[in-house]
Amino acid sequence: MIRRRKWIKTVAFLLGFVLLLQGLSWLFIVRGSGNRNAMSILRQEENTLDYLVMGDSECYSSVSPMEIWKDFGFAGYNCGVIGQHIQYTYYLLEQILAKQSPHLVLLETNALFRSSSGGGGELETVVDNAAASYFPLLQYHNGWQKIRISDISQFRPFEKASKNDILKGFHYRPQIVPYTGGEYMTPTDKVREIEPIPLHYLNCIADLCEEKGIRLILYSSPSPDNWNYRKHNGVEQYVQERQITFLDLNLKTEELGIDWSKDTTDRGDHLSFPGAKKVSAYIGKWLSENTGLQDMRSDERYVSWDEMLPEYLKRTGQNRPDSSGS
Template sequence: MQDFKQKMRTLKKPAVFLAIFLCLILILSAFFVNMAKKHPEFVQSRNRPWLNIQNEKKNSIDVLVLGDSESYTTFSPLEIWKQNGIASFVCGQTGQEVEETYYMLRRALRTQEPKVVVFETNSMFQPQNAAEGFSKTIAQTVNYYFPVFLLHSMWQNWLMGPEKQQVYYKGFVVRDIVEPYDGGRYMEKTERREYMSRAVRSYMDKMLAMCREKGISVILYSAPSPNNYNYAKHNTLTDYAEQNGAEYLDFNLMTEELGIDWEKDSLDNGDHLNVLGAEKLSRYFGSYLEEHYDLEDHRKDPEYSSWNEDVQKYQNAEKNAIRKIEVILEYLRKKKQK
């Protein structure tokens, strides 16, 4: 009996310490989240989508988009708003990994009830072994429950001054550079399938199950990108979508239909689209969403009046970007003629 009491006393101290530590982390997390909402300029640019979706009015987003940089350079919510009045938002991040996508989706669904969730598929082919997957799962789980670890760099930005921020238009980033792609055809038919890691497949399965439970439709889409896509990936994604009851749009097979001009619409030699290419894809996507899903046109809804104001800012940025692209294209033409 004496030994048991001694063991309990021995365990009590670390248990109390752990409880105090967790309370401190929770308090710091609440403090940093509150600080981030009041001073978003101090939040690291890559983490701004995490914050921005929380700042959207509750249950105002009908279409939620997730993925890596292929998502926020191709899907323009305000372009779709102009044309169709659909309220959409992009929660994409540079190099967003599937574990981040999962927790970004969970975070967004705490304040939003979208009718459609859209996944850009490039991140589904990130190579991950079991050890890497486990490590990333731990890291992102900690970030989700204890945001202080996600936002800790705010102190540095607060002391040194905010870093130069990307400007997000409902999650979309206006890209004003052009570097033509001249590599020719890249979607050559094959029966081959590209490998999708078990870790990625597991997280995708969980996200699709989460959407099904909430009655949310799912679309997978592959942005036009010669650097990132091929027909083997198309086959894998087609199989996965069919097996899981999701829609799949492969815009790499639709570049002519979209009117993609690789001389003008490529941001960086076939990796991403610039704003010209994004306009084309977004207009198509807006029409597709309007035709296939029961989504409300909110343009005349007074609750969405700020969206019309945001469109004005977006259009100004869009015009400036197009002017810059035209200057670059003229320079490239003259250089080619020499």
């Protein structure tokens, strides 16, 4: 009898905890923002994004959606998150697709080779992401830092979204620390294969895109610090099997006009703003030539994008007459 009571108490305690987590998850999703990019995309007006850019810091440092909007009129969003694992990308994409119907997903490939400490590391990330998909509080808990008394007293969800979202998920990094290491894409037949867990989630993303009629494109941002030919071969092997387009921009640095003395912000790890402008211009041009994306600049639903453009140019130092954007 005592034993049964203890069991009941344990189950009741755990159930109460689950309910608390769920309740707080709702509260935090509405009010806070644990992850700026991930949250901001969920605050975008529904079904307004034609393409998404996803990945880790290589992603948010390389493609500026507002540059592409300025030159081509394609409405997109950069959902890059620091240190992102591909597992997280999958769950985030699932969430986004509940609100958006993009035609294209551009997936940066660095996260496919993100190493976790030891064999349990990848599994740990899988579990973390799965748990966060059931209890969003685990993902958005850092929102407590942004909750204000006024937020709580006036129940106004998503109020800050449009004001704070001029960069559309892109990270503006004007600092320049040159890369001096020389050529890094030396051709080789060696292959760095994608590990089983990232491969599984990459397949999940590809399947999800296929199911939703979204074209998946893999791209790798120029990064001597992170990329090499073995990784290129690993991704190439995968895309050939699944017939997916792969744009390895590390092999197109000359075409892009990458100058490592000013196009990197941290010695070849991430692109600086001038580098990102070059990649954004290339991606925009590629999208206009190879996909059926429409120029939305004259569409009245996108008036706010046009309104944000001067602010974007100001933020990125491009409103000065002599500015080259750096």
